[in-house]
Amino acid sequence: MGQEKVRARRETVGRHALIRGDAVNVMRRMETSSVDIVVTSPPYNIGVAYRTYKDSLAEQDYIGWMRGVCTQIARVLKPDGSFFLNIAGSSSQPWLPFELITRLRDLFVLQNHIVWIKSVSIDEKTYGHFKPVNSSRFVNHNHEHVFHLTHEGDIRVQRLAAGVPFTDKTNINRRRHAVDRRCRGNTWFIPYETVRHRREKFLHPGTFPVALPAACMTLHGYHEESVILDPFMGTGTSLVAAQELGVKGIGIDIDTRYVAVARRRLRSVLDGGIDEEQESQADEGP
Numbered sequence: 694m695g696q697e698k699v700r701a702r703r704e705t706v707g708r709h710a711l712i713r714g715d716a717v718n719v720m721r722r723m724e725t726s727s728v729d730i731v732v733t734s735p736p737y738n739i740g741v742a743y744r745t746y747k748d749s750l751a752e753q754d755y756i757g758w759m760r761g762v763c764t765q766i767a768r769v770l771k772p773d774g775s776f777f778l779n780i781a782g783s784s785s786q787p788w789l790p791f792e793l794i795t796r797l798r799d800l801f802v803l804q805n806h807i808v809w810i811k812s813v814s815i816d817e818k819t820y821g822h823f824k825p826v827n828s829s830r831f832v833n834h835n836h837e838h839v840f841h842l843t844h845e846g847d848i849r850v851q852r853l854a855a856g857v858p859f860t861d862k863t864n865i866n867r868r869r870h871a872v873d874r875r876c877r878g879n880t881w882f883i884p885y886e887t888v889r890h891r892r893e894k895f896l897h898p899g900t901f902p903v904a905l906p907a908a909c910m911t912l913h914g915y916h917e918e919s920v921i922l923d924p925f926m927g928t929g930t931s932l933v934a935a936q937e938l939g940v941k942g943i944g945i946d947i948d949t950r951y952v953a954v955a956r957r958r959l960r961s962v963l964d965g966g967i968d969e970e971q972e973s974q975a976d977e978g979p
């Protein structure tokens with residue numbers, strides 16, 4: 694994962710910077726306290742078939758590498774910034790997200806732990822999509838973690854902006870709310886778009902839906918001069934979210950082909966088109 698010899702290449706698309714390069718090396722050259730929000734999904738080290746590297750380091754090597762990444766994130770993040778780390782374990786590495794997060798205790802405070810639910814069954818009905826696990830020992834993995842990390846644990850989050858309307862409208866007056874909005878809590882059901890044909894995918898094995906980074910940015914709060922960083926931007930989903938919310942994005946990825954996809958997606962959204970390339974990791978739906 695740490696590809697030290699990759700020379701960084703930077704380009705601008707709209708108000709956003711896309712950088713092909715190694716996350717740690719690129720961040721080392723960034724200004725201290727220059728980023729408002731980091732939202733990222735790093736390689737999970739669970740054997741995903743990426744193009745340019747093996748997603749299967751020894752667990753302690755992976756955690757050591759991620760500590761190096763997070764040390765740079767802590768440095769570039771403003772004192773009142775938020776870092777949203779999206780990660781998941783696997784049946785063979787169930788401890789990994791927890792091992793990693795405990796190793797970050799001296800760098801950050803874990804301010805919120807959000808569970809991103811990709812699929813849920815309520816009574817007999819299933820909502821959303823997931824990648825099925827074929828096993829007699831394990832159940833399907835229908836959720837991932839989003840760790841909300843901050844410097845001091847004291848960031849005022851925008852609970853209502855990121856919230857939902859009341860279902861029972863009598864609660865608005867009864868609970869003395871000024872608006873029809875409540876905190877949505879720490880379980881976020883954000884399904885993937887349905888993709889029926891392989892040609893609709895953009896050949897990246899692990900993307901998140903645009904709504905996920907958008908929800909993170911909304912929870913932290915933003916304005917047009919806010920800077921968001923995704924040091925593992927993949928196909929540029931966080932930058933598409935940044936564009937849709939009107940903030941500046943910086944995206945880094947080591948893989949030229951993914952940077953090209955990110956550029957294409959971003960240009961299409963900038964041109965007023967919709968993000969038709971919204972990816973799905975899901976193989977199975979309701």
Ligand SMILES: C[S@@+](CC[C@H](N)C(=O)[O-])C[C@H]1O[C@@H](n2cnc3c(N)ncnc32)[C@H](O)[C@@H]1O
Pocket residue numbers: 694695696714715716717733734735736737743746897899900901902924925926927928929930931945946947948951
């Ligand atoms: C889980 S994917 C991110 C997917 C992204 N959230 C999306 O929606 O497309 C992780 C990405 O990290 C990139 N990556 C792996 N090692 C890297 C490194 N050392 N520096 C920068 N990017 C790296 C991979 O190329 C991959 O695209």
